[in-house]
Amino acid sequence: MKLRFLGGLRSRLVIVTILVTVPMVVLLMWLDGRARHRAAAYALSDGITRRLQHPEERTRCEASPSTWGRPRPHGRPRPADVPDGPPRPRPRPPPPMFPMGAPPVSYAYDEHLVSANPAAPLLTAADRRKLDESSMAVLDRPWYGDDVDVLVRTPWGSGPCSFVLVHGTTTPGFIGALLPASPIWLLPLAAVLLAILIAVGPMVARIRRLTAAVQRSAAHGFSGRIPADGHDEVAELARAFDAASREVQAQLAAKDQREKTLREFLSNTTHDVMIPLTVLHAHLTTLREAHASGRAPDPLILTAAMDEAHYIGALLHNLAIAAKLDAGAPGMIKGPVDLNALVTRVVSRHAPIARQRAIALEHAIPEKALATEADVTMLEQAVSNVLYNAIRHNRTGGHVALILEPRSQTRFRVRVIDDGPGIPPEQLDRVAQRGERGHAARTRAPDGQGLGLDIAHRVASLHGHKLKFAESEYGGLEVEIEGDQIDPSSLRKDSITSA
Amino acid sequence: MPERILLIEDDQELGSQIVESLKKAGFEPTWWRTGRHVEAQQLPGLVLIILDLMLPQTYGLDILKELRSTGAEVPVLVLSARNDTADKVRALKLGADDYMTKPFWPEELVERVRARVRRPAMQRGDALEIGKLRIDLASRGVSVEGGAIELTRVEFDLLAALARRPGVAVTRGWLVEHVLDPDREGNERTLDVHVSRLRKKLGAGVRVETVWGIGYRLGTEAP
Ligand SMILES: Nc1ncnc2c1ncn2[C@@H]1O[C@H](COP(=O)(O)OP(=O)(O)OP(=O)(O)O)[C@@H](O)[C@H]1O
Ligand SMILES: [Mg+2]
Numbered sequence: 001m002k003l004r005f006l007g008g009l010r011s012r013l014v015i016v017t018i019l020v021t022v023p024m025v026v027l028l029m030w031l032d033g034r035a036r037h038r039a040a041a042y043a044l045s046d047g048i049t050r051r052l053q054h055p056e057e058r059t060r061c062e063a064s065p066s067t068w069g070r071p072r073p074h075g076r077p078r079p080a081d082v083p084d085g086p087p088r089p090r091p092r093p094p095p096p097m098f099p100m101g102a103p104p105v106s107y108a109y110d111e112h113l114v115s116a117n118p119a120a121p122l123l124t125a126a127d128r129r130k131l132d133e134s135s136m137a138v139l140d141r142p143w144y145g146d147d148v149d150v151l152v153r154t155p156w157g158s159g160p161c162s163f164v165l166v167h168g169t170t171t172p173g174f175i176g177a178l179l180p181a182s183p184i185w186l187l188p189l190a191a192v193l194l195a196i197l198i199a200v201g202p203m204v205a206r207i208r209r210l211t212a213a214v215q216r217s218a219a220h221g222f223s224g225r226i227p228a229d230g231h232d233e234v235a236e237l238a239r240a241f242d243a244a245s246r247e248v249q250a251q252l253a254a255k256d257q258r259e260k261t262l263r264e265f266l267s268n269t270t271h272d273v274m275i276p277l278t279v280l281h282a283h284l285t286t287l288r289e290a291h292a293s294g295r296a297p298d299p300l301i302l303t304a305a306m307d308e309a310h311y312i313g314a315l316l317h318n319l320a321i322a323a324k325l326d327a328g329a330p331g332m333i334k335g336p337v338d339l340n341a342l343v344t345r346v347v348s349r350h351a352p353i354a355r356q357r358a359i360a361l362e363h364a365i366p367e368k369a370l371a372t373e374a375d376v377t378m379l380e381q382a383v384s385n386v387l388y389n390a391i392r393h394n395r396t397g398g399h400v401a402l403i404l405e406p407r408s409q410t411r412f413r414v415r416v417i418d419d420g421p422g423i424p425p426e427q428l429d430r431v432a433q434r435g436e437r438g439h440a441a442r443t444r445a446p447d448g449q450g451l452g453l454d455i456a457h458r459v460a461s462l463h464g465h466k467l468k469f470a471e472s473e474y475g476g477l478e479v480e481i482e483g484d485q486i487d488p489s490s491l492r493k494d495s496i497t498s499a
Numbered sequence: 500m501p502e503r504i505l506l507i508e509d510d511q512e513l514g515s516q517i518v519e520s521l522k523k524a525g526f527e528p529t530w531w532r533t534g535r536h537v538e539a540q541q542l543p544g545l546v547l548i549i550l551d552l553m554l555p556q557t558y559g560l561d562i563l564k565e566l567r568s569t570g571a572e573v574p575v576l577v578l579s580a581r582n583d584t585a586d587k588v589r590a591l592k593l594g595a596d597d598y599m600t601k602p603f604w605p606e607e608l609v610e611r612v613r614a615r616v617r618r619p620a621m622q623r624g625d626a627l628e629i630g631k632l633r634i635d636l637a638s639r640g641v642s643v644e645g646g647a648i649e650l651t652r653v654e655f656d657l658l659a660a661l662a663r664r665p666g667v668a669v670t671r672g673w674l675v676e677h678v679l680d681p682d683r684e685g686n687e688r689t690l691d692v693h694v695s696r697l698r699k700k701l702g703a704g705v706r707v708e709t710v711w712g713i714g715y716r717l718g719t720e721a722p
Contacts, residue, residue, distance in 0.1 A: 341597070351606070352607055365667075367663070
């Protein structure tokens with residue numbers, strides 16, 4: 001609570017105001033004190049000089065140096081002032097030289113600065129030295145006090161009245177001599193403080209309201225608006241908060257969307273994988289039963305089981321790529337791709353399953369490496385899907401060939417040819433023209449709307465490849481992917497490292 | 500001498516299966532169940548390292564980086580369960596030679612290992628030797644089991660083109676374009692005629708195989 005108070009805008013302003021005004025007030029008081037000291041010293045020295053020029057003064061002083069110089073009560077001549085002779089008409093007293101100050105008192109000192117007057121202040125050597133330079137000296141007195149002492153050498157300068165010290169006071173001020181005479185200076189200070197408080201008060205209130213609004217908005221997931229009225233900095237702050245909260249809201253919404261996509265993806269994946277997995281379980285159970293009853297395992301079932309396992313792998317890869325494609329192009333990482341190596345990898349991935357199904361899988365790559373710019377995972381999966389289709393939708397004893405060759409100086413093409421059932425010409429267009437599909441159809445579709453070709457299509461369009469479907473010369477399907485080549489020298493390890 | 504392969508794979512089941520497949524394929528695998536740095540004295544005789552990317556404690560690519568920083572050139576085949584382009588690009592940058600994504604069949608692994616370990620075709624100067632077949636590219640002489648065989652220009656070019664990559668299919672299109680006389684009208688049928696003539700001349704000792712959907716290939720296995 002204490003910290004809160006110290007940290008509050010209002011109290012901080014007050015503290016700052018005090019910190020700034022107090023030194024200024026002290027400075028002003030110092031200047032004022034000095035000015036008043038100087039004025040008083042001037043008046044005192046002026047008065048005493050005038051008095052000492054009076055020839056009688058010497059006589060009077062030397063007559064009773066111990067009492068000379070006491071202030072005279074006004075109106076009535078003091079006995080010391082008139083030691084002998086009848087009272088003479090006094091000259092009109094000079095206009096008061098020490099307005100409002102106490103009347104000055106003088107003390108006489110002999111040559112050794114020793115006074116016969118017991119009330120006379122002791123003089124120091126330093127005071128004495130001041131007189132070496134001139135006939136008059138103002139003694140050092142603190143600026144905040146009201147004492148003013150002026151030491152004068154008398155015109156005759158000898159005897160018990162060689163020196164005279166006049167003691168006076170400055171004009172009295174507010175709280176003695178400490179503060180300037182008029183408390184009027186307090187007024188601007190108070191006014192400034194008041195002005196600050198008046199200006200800051202509503203501001204503080206508005207900032208508090210804004211804080212409450214932001215806290216409310218945050219508590220509700222930044223869903224509410226933060227009101228911003230006016231055109232000053234506080235309103236600007238409110239608008240900034242509002243913009244920030246809307247940004248947070250948008251980000252949260254995007255995150256929610258991503259999470260939803262991910263959840264959907266997971267549930268689709270689970271669904272899609274569970275089916276072939278269940279089929280696989282059934283195959284394995286059949287195999288185990290055959291084994292238990294002493295029969296040789298049915299090679300067809302064995303092949304089907306392996307097929308299913310292979311399909312699960314391909315499906316998972318496809319689902320992962322589909323998730324990346326759904327996330328948009330930023331998920332793509334393009335780079336130089338060695339097409340020869342890619343084709344070889346795809347063939348060796350599916351060769352075991354083709355062998356199992358007694359399908360002859362052949363491939364050809366050019367002697368010189370072909371390269372292209374692509375996301376290697378996506379392109380590989382596209383080629384893999386096309387090749388796997390040719391194997392999977394083929395008959396036992398069928399043939400599949402995968403050929404990579406330059407199409408021209410700057411183009412390459414990958415062809416997959418099979419002699420399976422193919423796709424009837426009236427359906428070929430539909431397969432060839434398929435664009436992006438929704439998530440819902442992410443299943444093995446008997447109606448020819450599978451995930452495999454969908455990915456091939458999307459990868460091709462992302463890479464600017466041409467994807468063509470035709471009836472192969474062997475009666476099956478021929479699929480062609482055509483794209484741009486790049487200089488295969490970019491495939492060298494050293495150039496990959498420096499890229 | 501059996502070829503030594505170092506397998507760095509933390510999964511017990513997968514590791515022992517890979518070791519089994521490699522042994523069956525005639526390799527001599529050493530299996531490390533945890534990732535650690537490959538010391539220089541372990542390198543001699545090592546023909547390949549199979550490195551799993553996701554190892555506990557160590558990051559597989561760190562092992563690869565460390566290995567390449569010592570200048571070791573042994574091929575590295577990276578295994579990864581993540582089909583991730585960034586991983587692949589990073590692995591290749593750090594000096595991996597190839598990568599394989601799980602799941603894979605044992606046959607696929609063995610084939611990929613063989614492809615990595617396979618020595619380049621026997622070619623001494625201008626002479627190619629594939630089984631019983633010998634081709635002198637400079638003098639354009641061909642012999643099977645020592646017996647010289649007369650070939651036409653097209654037949655020789657055809658055989659030489661196939662023999663440069665024995666066991667690899669070459670497309671009809673390429674052969675028509677590069678082997679047949681460009682001055683004379685030539686198509687795939689003409690090519691087939693040349694091939695059947697070549698087969699007859701070479702006899703049963705050399706197999707010029709027809710590859711379905713592609714073209715021809717020089718067989719590497721003895722008939
Ligand atoms: N080479 C082919 N021969 C015959 N039919 C094919 C061939 N390729 C594709 N098809 C037909 O086109 C359909 C769509 O193929 P697609 O790859 O998109 O899906 P899928 O293979 O059924 O399932 P998946 O999503 O697992 O790949 C297939 O279901 C099949 O009927
Ligand atoms: Mg498919």
